[in-house]
Amino acid sequence: MLQADLYQPVSPVLELRGICCDYGAGRPAVENIAFAAKEGEILCLLGPSGCGKTTILRAIAGFEPVRSGQIFLSGHVVSSPDLMIPTEDRRVGMVFQEYALFPHLRVQDNIAFGLRHLSRRERKVRVHDMLRLVGLEGFERRYPHELSGGQQQRVALARALVQHPVVLLLDEPFSNLDPDMASRMRQELHDLLRRTKTTTILVTHDHEEAFAMADRIAVLNQGKLEQFDTPEIIYHTPKTPFVADFVGQADFIPGTVTNGMVQTEVGEFPNALGCEEGTAVVVMIRPDDVHVVSDRNSNVRVMNRQFRGSENLYTVALPSGQVVHASESSTVVYPLGTPVRLSVVATHTVIFPPLGVRDA
Amino acid sequence: MTTIRRQLTSPLQLMTLITAAIILLPLGYVMSQALSADPAVWSRLWNTRIPELLTNTIRLAASVACLTLVLGVSTAWLVTRVEFPARRLWEGALVLPLAMPTYVLAYIYSYLLGFGGPIEQLWQTVAGPQARIFSPQSFLGATLVMTLDTFPFVYLLSRSALLNMNVSFEEVSRASGISRMKTLWRVTLPLMRPSIAAGLALVILYVVSDFGAVSLLRYQTLTYAVFQQMTGRSDTTAASILSLLLVGMALLFLVTERWFRHRSRFYQTTGRYRTPERHRYGWMGTSLIMMYLVLVVAASFGVPAYLLIAWSLSPEALATIDTRFYGFFGNTVFLSACAATGGVAIGLPLAYMASRRPNWLNLGCLQAAYAGYVLPGPVAALAVLVLCLNLVPFVYGSVIVLIVAYIIHFLPAALQSLEPALQQITPNLEEVARTLGLGIRQTWQRVTLPLIRSGFVVAWVLMFLQTMKELPATLLLRPVGLDTLAIRVWMEASEEYYQLAAPSALLIVLLGLPTLLLLLSKDWRAA
Numbered sequence: 097m098l099q100a101d102l103y104q105p106v107s108p109v110l111e112l113r114g115i116c117c118d119y120g121a122g123r124p125a126v127e128n129i130a131f132a133a134k135e136g137e138i139l140c141l142l143g144p145s146g147c148g149k150t151t152i153l154r155a156i157a158g159f160e161p162v163r164s165g166q167i168f169l170s171g172h173v174v175s176s177p178d179l180m181i182p183t184e185d186r187r188v189g190m191v192f193q194e195y196a197l198f199p200h201l202r203v204q205d206n207i208a209f210g211l212r213h214l215s216r217r218e219r220k221v222r223v224h225d226m227l228r229l230v231g232l233e234g235f236e237r238r239y240p241h242e243l244s245g246g247q248q249q250r251v252a253l254a255r256a257l258v259q260h261p262v263v264l265l266l267d268e269p270f271s272n273l274d275p276d277m278a279s280r281m282r283q284e285l286h287d288l289l290r291r292t293k294t295t296t297i298l299v300t301h302d303h304e305e306a307f308a309m310a311d312r313i314a315v316l317n318q319g320k321l322e323q324f325d326t327p328e329i330i331y332h333t334p335k336t337p338f339v340a341d342f343v344g345q346a347d348f349i350p351g352t353v354t355n356g357m358v359q360t361e362v363g364e365f366p367n368a369l370g371c372e373e374g375t376a377v378v379v380m381i382r383p384d385d386v387h388v389v390s391d392r393n394s395n396v397r398v399m400n401r402q403f404r405g406s407e408n409l410y411t412v413a414l415p416s417g418q419v420v421h422a423s424e425s426s427t428v429v430y431p432l433g434t435p436v437r438l439s440v441v442a443t444h445t446v447i448f449p450p451l452g453v454r455d456a
Numbered sequence: 457m458t459t460i461r462r463q464l465t466s467p468l469q470l471m472t473l474i475t476a477a478i479i480l481l482p483l484g485y486v487m488s489q490a491l492s493a494d495p496a497v498w499s500r501l502w503n504t505r506i507p508e509l510l511t512n513t514i515r516l517a518a519s520v521a522c523l524t525l526v527l528g529v530s531t532a533w534l535v536t537r538v539e540f541p542a543r544r545l546w547e548g549a550l551v552l553p554l555a556m557p558t559y560v561l562a563y564i565y566s567y568l569l570g571f572g573g574p575i576e577q578l579w580q581t582v583a584g585p586q587a588r589i590f591s592p593q594s595f596l597g598a599t600l601v602m603t604l605d606t607f608p609f610v611y612l613l614s615r616s617a618l619l620n621m622n623v624s625f626e627e628v629s630r631a632s633g634i635s636r637m638k639t640l641w642r643v644t645l646p647l648m649r650p651s652i653a654a655g656l657a658l659v660i661l662y663v664v665s666d667f668g669a670v671s672l673l674r675y676q677t678l679t680y681a682v683f684q685q686m687t688g689r690s691d692t693t694a695a696s697i698l699s700l701l702l703v704g705m706a707l708l709f710l711v712t713e714r715w716f717r718h719r720s721r722f723y724q725t726t727g728r729y730r731t732p733e734r735h736r737y738g739w740m741g742t743s744l745i746m747m748y749l750v751l752v753v754a755a756s757f758g759v760p761a762y763l764l765i766a767w768s769l770s771p772e773a774l775a776t777i778d779t780r781f782y783g784f785f786g787n788t789v790f791l792s793a794c795a796a797t798g799g800v801a802i803g804l805p806l807a808y809m810a811s812r813r814p815n816w817l818n819l820g821c822l823q824a825a826y827a828g829y830v831l832p833g834p835v836a837a838l839a840v841l842v843l844c845l846n847l848v849p850f851v852y853g854s855v856i857v858l859i860v861a862y863i864i865h866f867l868p869a870a871l872q873s874l875e876p877a878l879q880q881i882t883p884n885l886e887e888v889a890r891t892l893g894l895g896i897r898q899t900w901q902r903v904t905l906p907l908i909r910s911g912f913v914v915a916w917v918l919m920f921l922q923t924m925k926e927l928p929a930t931l932l933l934r935p936v937g938l939d940t941l942a943i944r945v946w947m948e949a950s951e952e953y954y955q956l957a958a959p960s961a962l963l964i965v966l967l968g969l970p971t972l973l974l975l976l977s978k979d980w981r982a983a
Contacts, residue, residue, distance in 0.1 A: 209892050
């Protein structure tokens, strides 16, 4: 079953019902966004910069008003056009892109910042537990500027989690870390969120990050929700060309429906959309669905090769000038200009109407 | 759970609006008085005084601008692109003139250049006993004093432009085979243009609104004339009309300065910072550079400071340091502390609202608070005076009027350090406190205030020091018998009691020195 249920029968921890936010203070507007998160689920808002993903996050936190629609947290309305529960009463935890650690407070005081209502001893125990959980024991008395980027992030996380938030909001949490550190933190964070069963909304523009972290992904473009599904479905059967292109390399090959099949320059595909005979369509194929085999008699040529370590990404030109990408294991190398034959083995056929296809 | 309705007018918002109104009201009052004046008064002024005053003011501003351009840019280029002995020391010494209020420099130069003064004597030994030099109480004298006092503005802005400029531009030019001198003309200077223009606009603004120097050198400018209309003839209508012209002129240069400063941001490229390569000249070149710098710093600060110290140590001066003197000092400190405290208290909500909710209303209120910039001292005094006489006559002659005038006049100085302090703390810090369960008030107490403390202190100190030096508004509005250090300097200097004016002047200069450290580190426009 590919279609995920957008609305859960049990009442979700977080639910957005058709929310719209206006342009304001330089933030992009969003329109008619609806999704829901189950207890303990990690949800990812994915999209290019300016698509409105941070606006949604800030609306959930209660920093942005909504023009229409409602936001529910644990079954209560927290945002609607004429009601806005203040942030401090929402029990959301938030980790900002720049972490926003209080520069004038030590690590322990940063984490204990929102625990004023507890006794001194209780606070100490909670801070200590949190530091152990994020692996920062012994750093209690440091100031934020004495920590590395990864450590700062862990403190910010500890500060948010120590409140036992209903939902944890992460705004591009890995964008300030170098790639090596980011992938390690990704793994650690994923384990930690699973262990603490924290419902999480994560905002990112990096599809690999979304794939690695999320149970479900909401892909956004220009303030609209394009698709909301599991990472696998998003990758293999994107609903729109935008999603197809945004979550990985994709080529769009024009074709025509003939005899119930889609005929293209690289072969036949099943007519998955059920289009009428003679309709012009485009077929999306991903580099891992395409294989190249050396063939002297072919007039398909290798145009470019990009070495990527475990694989080679070939750019291949068809006689019509159409360009297709293919990834092959890096053990075999085809020099530029090699005549090759293409074999396309797609597990899922994704077909779009030809209009509105962007230049891939 | 408590809920909040949107578009609730917060008390802070209300406070911002009221503050802006209080600041704009006096200015508006003067403007309306000027515009509603009898046309006969207008035409009388237009036919008699205005042409002369306008020419004098513009002539002075233009000549000072030309000279400061040369002095400021050349010194900035030397300290950033050339290596010579004690370079860092010179770099700091070139801002020292800003610690000298114009009236102090003016009175020292009226001694130096005066009839039978040391420079004339020196000149006579060279050119014969009948030789004369120009009188300090002339266009040339005023130009010289104002140039020496204001060139650091151009120097500071050019220096920071040169330091922030991407060195690659110059290196690309050299790599394309352009010589060092030609690179300066074709690459460096054009890139510095916005900063230089901003510096010049600032100099002109300063010259146009200066009262201290022109009053001591008896050079008739618009600002001086406003003062004279108020004291000599008690003619507030004529003073309002002249003020209107003055405010218009100041506004023009303020807008110019803002515009160029805004443009200069696009010229300063980001990216990795590299220190520029500093050229080392041979001993001939180096000694010429040193001679030039010694001359500039000696003329603008060294000699005046030496004279102040020497005069202060003279028996006549020492005799004046008694309880009366401490009284003047006490008055100065009291007035300055009141103005600084009031200014910071009023400025904080304005700056906060503008940085956190930057809608047109809040930004407009903030801009209104910058009105002090276009109000030269006598005009600020006039504005507050006219309003008081018409609305609350019973406070006339009390300290309150004076303090209100100070606050309106110097609020920009406070805002200039409050604004960046607030902008430096990202709103995220406040937002994260809200997600951790703190209300608005608690967030202020535990996050915002502790973080802006240093900006707060700087704002207070800047306003304190500016008020301490203030002359024209104090002269016009002080309660009878209340003298400050600045007033003493001006009065003694007007009577040419050079020695007697020295202790107060020296104290003002010494107290002003800490501001310069701030200027060097942050390039603030204030002071």
